Amino acid sequence: MKHTVLVVEDEEDLRELMRVMLEHAGFSVVVAREGNEALTLAKTAEHVCVVLLDLLMPGMNGWDFFQAFKAVPAFASTPVIITTSAPSRAPADATLVMSKPIDIDRLLSEVRLRCAALE
Numbered sequence: 274m275k276h277t278v279l280v281v282e283d284e285e286d287l288r289e290l291m292r293v294m295l296e297h298a299g300f301s302v303v304v305a306r307e308g309n310e311a312l313t314l315a316k317t318a319e320h321v322c323v324v325l326l327d328l329l330m331p332g333m334n335g336w337d338f339f340q341a342f343k344a345v346p347a348f349a350s351t352p353v354i355i356t357t358s359a360p361s362r363a364p365a366d367a368t369l370v371m372s373k374p375i376d377i378d379r380l381l382s383e384v385r386l387r388c389a390a391l392e
C-alpha cells in the first residue's frame with residue numbers, strides 16, 4: 274500500500290519542495306493551500322499517514338484545520354506535524370512541531386517514521 278502525505282502550506286515554494294521531496298521518497302502527496310481545501314482533500318485521499326500543517330495561512334488557518342480534522346473520527350489518530358514560524362503557538366496535542374525554516378532531511382525522516390508505524 275502506498276501511503277499519502279497531506280501537505281497544507283500556503284507558501285508555494287515550500288509546498289512544492291515538500292511535494293517533490295516526498296514523491297521522490299515514494300509517497301503519494303496531496304497538497305492544499307489552506308485548511309478548507311485540505312479538509313476536502315483529506316476526505317477523498319486514500320491512506321493518509323501524516324499531515325504536514327502550516328499554522329499561519331489565509332482562509333482556514335492551521336489551528337482551525339487541526340481542530341476540524343481531529344474531530345473527524347477517521348482522522349483522530351492521524352499524526353499531524355506542525356511546520357511553522359510560530360512554534361510556541363502550536364496545538365499542544367500535535368504529533369511534532371518543526372520550526373521554519375524546515376530541515377527537509379529531518380522532515381522526511383519524521384514522515385517515514387510516522388508512516389512506517391501504520392504498516
